[in-house]
Amino acid sequence: MANRSSKLGRLYIIIVFLLLYIPIVYLILYSFSKGTTMTNFNGFTLTHYGELFADKRMLAIFLDTILIALLSSTFSTIIGTMGALAVNNTKRRHQRETLLSLNNILLVSPDVIIGASFLIFFTALKVPLGFWSVLLSHIAFEIPIVLLMVLPRLDEMSPSLINAANDLGATTGQTLSRIVLPVIQPGIIAGFFMAITYSLDDFAVTFFVTGNGFSTLSVEIYSRARQGISLEINALAGIMFIFSLILVVVYYFIENHNASKLKKQDKLEVTGK
Amino acid sequence: MRRSFKTMFYTPYMLWLVLFVISPVALIVYYSFFNIHHQFTFSNYQEFFSSGTYLTMTANSVLYAFLITLFSILISYPMALVISKLKHRDLWILLVILPTWINLLLKAYAFIGLLSHDGLVNNIFQFFGLPVQHMLFTDASFILVAAYIQIPFMILPIYNSMTDISESYIKASRDLGATNWQTLTKIIIPLTMPGIKSGIQIVFIPSLSLFMLSRLIGGNKVITLGTAVEEHFLTTMNWGMGSTIGVVLIISMVIVMLLTTTKRNRRRS
Numbered sequence: 093m094a095n096r097s098s099k100l101g102r103l104y105i106i107i108v109f110l111l112l113y114i115p116i117v118y119l120i121l122y123s124f125s126k127g128t129t130m131t132n133f134n135g136f137t138l139t140h141y142g143e144l145f146a147d148k149r150m151l152a153i154f155l156d157t158i159l160i161a162l163l164s165s166t167f168s169t170i171i172g173t174m175g176a177l178a179v180n181n182t183k184r185r186h187q188r189e190t191l192l193s194l195n196n197i198l199l200v201s202p203d204v205i206i207g208a209s210f211l212i213f214f215t216a217l218k219v220p221l222g223f224w225s226v227l228l229s230h231i232a233f234e235i236p237i238v239l240l241m242v243l244p245r246l247d248e249m250s251p252s253l254i255n256a257a258n259d260l261g262a263t264t265g266q267t268l269s270r271i272v273l274p275v276i277q278p279g280i281i282a283g284f285f286m287a288i289t290y291s292l293d294d295f296a297v298t299f300f301v302t303g304n305g306f307s308t309l310s311v312e313i314y315s316r317a318r319q320g321i322s323l324e325i326n327a328l329a330g331i332m333f334i335f336s337l338i339l340v341v342v343y344y345f346i347e348n349h350n351a352s353k354l355k356k357q358d359k360l361e362v363t364g365k
Numbered sequence: 366m367r368r369s370f371k372t373m374f375y376t377p378y379m380l381w382l383v384l385f386v387i388s389p390v391a392l393i394v395y396y397s398f399f400n401i402h403h404q405f406t407f408s409n410y411q412e413f414f415s416s417g418t419y420l421t422m423t424a425n426s427v428l429y430a431f432l433i434t435l436f437s438i439l440i441s442y443p444m445a446l447v448i449s450k451l452k453h454r455d456l457w458i459l460l461v462i463l464p465t466w467i468n469l470l471l472k473a474y475a476f477i478g479l480l481s482h483d484g485l486v487n488n489i490f491q492f493f494g495l496p497v498q499h500m501l502f503t504d505a506s507f508i509l510v511a512a513y514i515q516i517p518f519m520i521l522p523i524y525n526s527m528t529d530i531s532e533s534y535i536k537a538s539r540d541l542g543a544t545n546w547q548t549l550t551k552i553i554i555p556l557t558m559p560g561i562k563s564g565i566q567i568v569f570i571p572s573l574s575l576f577m578l579s580r581l582i583g584g585n586k587v588i589t590l591g592t593a594v595e596e597h598f599l600t601t602m603n604w605g606m607g608s609t610i611g612v613v614l615i616i617s618m619v620i621v622m623l624l625t626t627t628k629r630n631r632r633r634s
Contacts, residue, residue: 098450101443101446101447101450102447104443104444104447105444105447105448105457108440108444108516109460111513112461112464112513112516112517113464114479114485115472115475115476115479115513116464116467116472116475118475118478118479118485119471119472119474119475119478122478129478129483130477130478130479130481130484131478131481131483131484132483170377171377171378171381172378174374174375174377174378175375175378175381177374177375178374178375178378178379181371191382194382194386194387195382195386197386197390198385198386200566200570200618200622201570201615201618202570202571202573202574202591202614202618203571203574203591204574204576204590204591204594204595204611204614205393205574205594205611205614205615205618206389207598208393208594208598208607208608208611209389209390209392209393209611210385210389211598212389212392212393212396212604212608213384213385213388213389213392216392228385232381232384232385235378235381235385264371289466292468293466293468293469295468295469295470295577296574296576296577299577299595299599300595300598300599309468310468310469310470313468313470313471313474314470314577314581317470317473317474317477317581318580318581321477321478321481325471325474328471329467329468329471329474329475332467332468332471333467336463336466336467337463339466340459340462340463340466344459
């Protein structure tokens with residue numbers, strides 16, 4: 093009985109996994125098709141990739157997207173980490189809760205609300221729409237996720253470490269750079285990666301604040317997809333898929349590396365005792 | 366000295382809170398009281414709550430989001446249950462996460478091909494002798510694609526709450542003679558309620574505002590609150606009305622949050 097139900101369960105997850113992956117495989121498969129539509133596969137070709145690489149506009153947009161992702165995640169990691177320190181430093185419980193719920197507003201708000209309110213905000217401050225407005229919005233919506241990735245590490249950190257540093261005469265700056273930052277480093281790296289993926293994945297907020305002239309990949313895909321099928325987008329999908337695979341692998345490598353480091357430390361502590 | 370160091374340190378984050386969290390929300394509420402000629406008025410709200418178009422749109426939008434959430438739960442719950450019992454469950458859950466790293470627009474674009482007149486889905490229908498369906502630009506296809514996109518986000522919190530259940534509870538229920546079905550309905554489902562609730566939070570709220578999907582997949586037939594906000598802000602430039610709809614969206618978000626947040630005190634006792 094149990095055996096049969098587990099077989100049924102396996103069949104079920106195989107079906108769901110197929111459904112999850114068919115659209116992605118389909119998308120990438122047609123990037124290699126001769127022809128112009130996603131309906132009949134006409135034999136293997138790389139021309140769509142050729143077209144993509146020859147497309148100057150697409151290349152510029154690709155570089156802009158990467159630039160925005162790297163810059164915004166760097167700044168948001170710095171500010172988010174500071175925010176985590178601020179939340180960690182609160183003395184009263186309700187202060188901490190208030191800060192955390194304010195922090196989470198941007199995480200739970202629908203994208204259109206963030207986009208629309210940022211558009212009003214930038215227009216009110218007369219910030220020109222384009223590179224800067226997109227960069228500022230990306231930094232803004234990445235900060236809360238960085239904070240959430242860093243904060244657990246700070247909570248785990250034993251306060252005696254800081255007390256010891258203070259007793260031994262370390263300045264605040266020294267305590268921070270020698271003790272706190274190394275301890276929370278895995279959280280910071282995870283936050284940085286999450287920020288990059290948030291930036292690369294965002295469409296709605298960018299769409300609102302981008303104005304004319306500046307574009308990111310998501311916005312470009314949207315405007316091209318509204319005009320219909322073009323297998324150049326499929327080629328782009330193929331490249332972005334490989335790109336995100338690399339990001340996933342790097343991210344999990346770092347995570348596992350940290351985890352095994354932690355385990356080693358635990359072992360050392362145990363044997364040390 | 367130490368104090369000034371600290372303030373210098375916390376200023377950027379506090380500045381962010383004020384500039385990008387509090388003031389945008391305040392601005393959207395403020396703008397909702399202005400009409401297209403920048404005069405202070407309540408007419409946006411009057412129009413919203415008296416016009417049939419806006420009210421049906423809101424009802425439709427909530428209905429769509431409800432159906433999207435319901436279908437994702439129905440598919441995700443068994444999925445999370447089976448994966449949590451597998452040997453290499455970390456690897457399997459990684460396979461669930463992977464599609465979320467692919468740009469949402471690309472996934473939507475894939476469905477334009479899949480659901481088109483000569484696309485794969487219609488080919489399969491023909492193979493089984495079914496007539497060719499016109500699927501693109503219908504509300505059903507919108508719900509299907511939205512559910513497809515949201516399923517991983519529903520599986521993850523449910524899966525996490527399942528792996529938190531101590532094995533001894535399940536063993537105890539077996540020892541006391543519960544059938545598999547009883548173990549599921551009396552032990553596993555109640556214990557994974559927090560996971561289901563956070564899944565609903567993650568899926569329902571964005572589903573109210575998926576304007577890019579309703580544009581690309583639903584054609585112009587599916588109009589949700591999100592589509593209306595986008596239309597008012599970027600096409601008709603009636604920011605006042607757009608903000609009013611935005612405020613309605615924020616209020617519905619708060620309601621969903623209140624309904625699905627488990628009170629910590631209750632859980633503790």
